[in-house]
Amino acid sequence: MKQKVSIVLILLGLAALLFALKSGFFKSSDDGYVNQKLPEVVDYNFHIKPILSDNCYTCHGPDANKRKAGLRLDLEQAALSELPENPGKYAVVAGRPGNSLLYRHVISDDPKLLMPPPDSQLALNSYEKKLLKKWIEQGAKFEKHWA
Numbered sequence: 001m002k003q004k005v006s007i008v009l010i011l012l013g014l015a016a017l018l019f020a021l022k023s024g025f026f027k028s029s030d031d032g033y034v035n036q037k038l039p040e041v042v043d044y045n046f047h048i049k050p051i052l053s054d055n056c057y058t059c060h061g062p063d064a065n066k067r068k069a070g071l072r073l074d075l076e077q078a079a080l081s082e083l084p085e086n087p088g089k090y091a092v093v094a095g096r097p098g099n100s101l102l103y104r105h106v107i108s109d110d111p112k113l114l115m116p117p118p119d120s121q122l123a124l125n126s127y128e129k130k131l132l133k134k135w136i137e138q139g140a141k142f143e144k145h146w147a
């Protein structure tokens, strides 16, 4: 009898723990980048290209053999064109992060849509996501801003 009670208690404890984990109880405030200030003007070469090159080019870069979904993000023209495997949709729509699949996929909650894919061991932090959003909002310029 006593044994049964402790098993029930253990199970309850585990359930509570799972619930706490799921509701983010143990997570510190995001990833430490939330409060980092965004630059006034987001610059492609300085801010954006390093993010894309570190996290996206392996599958969306110059190497045609490794390219996924036919999508290149290293060339302005390709990134701004209609997606080869997704007619009517675009990776980058200047001024409209909500219509830019590049942004939609990096903020997706769905592991099947999330970019970079979770199994690639790559991930963007919240600051990098915000940079991408602001860059698109500011017109997704691929060239350097000259002050």
Ligand code: HEC
Residues within 6 Å of the ligand: 052, 055, 056, 057, 058, 059, 060, 068, 069, 071, 073, 083, 084, 085, 086, 089, 091, 101, 102, 103, 105, 106, 115, 116, 117, 120, 122, 124
């Ligand atoms: C490890 C390989 C890999 C990496 C790294 C990667 N992707 Fe992808 N990406 C894929 C695959 C595979 C697909 C196709 C998924 C599908 O069709 O189900 C895809 C699809 C996409 C699409 C949708 C294309 C379409 O036709 O709808 C976008 C946008 C995208 N990726 C953006 C990114 C961005 C931005 C990054 C970097 C932040 C990135 N990806 C990093 C493998 C990758």
